Amino acid sequence: MATIYRPGWLYVLGYAALTGVTIGLAAVVGWVLSGVLIGDPTLDDIGIVPIALGVGAFAMAVVNLRKRKLTVVREGVVMERDGARISLFWTDFEELRVKTTPHREELVFGPGLVQPAGAGGLRRGVEARLRKSGADRTVPLTTYFADWRQTELGPAVARAQARQAR
Structure with a gap:
């Protein structure tokens, strides 16, 4: 039986907040730089635009x-992201990679099967971008x-590691 998981809310909200703040700050910097080139900007001129852009970026993220x-x-596992369905098979399992800064665990497979999710x-370039970034072969567990x-993934990974050790 297949079990579906979605990214945790802590990860989603943290990533989205960082995205929103970055876009908002970029709008402020852009506004100030354009004011330096054109005239003298004031905070009154900036207004609500950076806030609106930041909130919009947060919501989209x-x-x-x-x-x-x-x-x-x-x-194996099937990931859906960016309009693509990436199928990764236990027979292609390579390793459980642990990165310490920040603590992150990911499963690494051979190149996965990338198909449209819908x-x-x-979209043009999605498969090439997924392959270039390694997203077609890694599962970011954290x-x-x-x-x-503590999920059914734990025993499955243990079986794949044991099969690989043989």
Whole structure:
């Protein structure tokens, strides 16, 4: 039976807040720099534009991150992100990678099967971008789980590691 997981709210809200603040600050810096070139900007001139851009970026990040899915099936895992469905198989499992700064765990597989998640097909360049970034072969566990070892993924990873050790 397949189990579907979505990114945790702590990750989603933290990432979205960082995105919103960055976009808002970029708008302020852009406004100030354009004022330096054109005239003398004041804080009154900036107004609500950076706040609106920051809130908009925050909302878009929340929606886009909550669209992501990780499905654990008998044959492996299936991730959905950026309009693509990435199938990763236990037979292609390579390692459990642990990064310490910040603490992050991810499963690494051989290159996965990238297909469109919907009927519309993949947007241009999505598959190349996923492959270039390594997203077609890694599963960021800390994005989806507080403790993945306590789910059905824990025993599945242990079986894949044992199969690989043989």
